[in-house]
Amino acid sequence: MKSSDKLPLVFCFGGQGSQYRHMAAELFKRNDVFRRWMSVGDEVVRERHGFSVIRAIYDPTRSRAEAFAEFEETHPAIFMVQYALAKALLHSGVEPDRLFGVSLGEITSLAVSGMATFEPVLRAVSDQPGVYRETCEPGGMTAVLGPPALHSELRLLETESEVAGVNSDEHFVLSAPLAALDAAERELRNRDIAIHRLPVPFAFHSRWVDPAAERCRALFGFNIRAGRYPCWSSRAQGPIADVSAETIWEAVRGPMNVRDTVRRMEAEGGALYLDLSPSGTIAAILPQIFEKGSRSRALSILSPFGGEEKRLAAVFDAVARM
Numbered sequence: 001m002k003s004s005d006k007l008p009l010v011f012c013f014g015g016q017g018s019q020y021r022h023m024a025a026e027l028f029k030r031n032d033v034f035r036r037w038m039s040v041g042d043e044v045v046r047e048r049h050g051f052s053v054i055r056a057i058y059d060p061t062r063s064r065a066e067a068f069a070e071f072e073e074t075h076p077a078i079f080m081v082q083y084a085l086a087k088a089l090l091h092s093g094v095e096p097d098r099l100f101g102v103s104l105g106e107i108t109s110l111a112v113s114g115m116a117t118f119e120p121v122l123r124a125v126s127d128q129p130g131v132y133r134e135t136c137e138p139g140g141m142t143a144v145l146g147p148p149a150l151h152s153e154l155r156l157l158e159t160e161s162e163v164a165g166v167n168s169d170e171h172f173v174l175s176a177p178l179a180a181l182d183a184a185e186r187e188l189r190n191r192d193i194a195i196h197r198l199p200v201p202f203a204f205h206s207r208w209v210d211p212a213a214e215r216c217r218a219l220f221g222f223n224i225r226a227g228r229y230p231c232w233s234s235r236a237q238g239p240i241a242d243v244s245a246e247t248i249w250e251a252v253r254g255p256m257n258v259r260d261t262v263r264r265m266e267a268e269g270g271a272l273y274l275d276l277s278p279s280g281t282i283a284a285i286l287p288q289i290f291e292k293g294s295r296s297r298a299l300s301i302l303s304p305f306g307g308e309e310k311r312l313a314a315v316f317d318a319v320a321r322m
Helices: 027-030 032-049 053-058 071-089 105-113 118-135 155-160 178-190 207-219 244-251 258-267 281-288 307-318
Strands: 009-013 099-102 139-144 160-166 171-177 196-197 231-233 272-275 297-300
Touching: 009 027, 009 071, 009 105, 027 032, 027 053, 027 171, 027 307, 032 053, 032 118, 032 155, 053 118, 071 105, 099 105, 105 118, 105 231, 105 244, 118 207, 118 244, 155 178, 155 207, 160 281, 171 178, 171 207, 178 196, 178 231, 207 244, 231 272, 258 281, 272 281, 272 307, 281 297
Parallel strands: 009 099, 009 272, 099 231, 272 297
Antiparallel strands: 139 171, 139 196, 160 171
């Protein structure tokens, strides 16, 4: 199955903050392709860092509601789940016209496209947490339900934080060191603006991760080749022309802009956007970006509430109808 020329199929990949315990548990139990790729990735991380990502995700002694915030575990886990899900879809005949990555999801898209091979990318991803811990001060990220212009309108936000991402006209993300982020959140709450602290330990997509730049560039020095699918970047706000260690670093250092990237895809005629991120947040954001009358649709498969097999069946049906 492949989407028509009129409405292309886009695989969307997300980043840190989308994780939770027992994510994709139904697929891990029942989908052989998904489980096989998770097992391959688990062995890579075991050999390199001495722990099981599968155990961290699916530990039977931990409930789905418990926080899953151990950076060394969550970073490879998010990559592995999205990559394995993409492989399961491809095995079933669901083939994308393009890939769209946000933050860590951009690195995932490079691996899914075949621009870089799975194991070197996963080794780099699993090494990143140690690099950040050794070089960067603790920080965080907060999602804000309000217009991005708030950042420049509120002096405390403008001077003590950076806009890490713009998701829609009414949704953006702040990054800052912990004390500054706490102050920014108080300021926003005092103005009755809804916020949500993301479960991340550093101020990604901001100047506060610059101390990790040199070592991260070294991690991203894996071989790059021509990919099977074009990759679009929320950082570059368009297709990635030349991939290098520098452009991969920029995917985690530069600000994300889902809104303007999707608007560019919409200007080309829209798409069926298939969110492969663990929590389905990309699919929830996209309708806020679509113009009235757009033929585009956004579907997700994974959710903290389960039900992925039913959603996967709906995806197969939607693609078959195109």
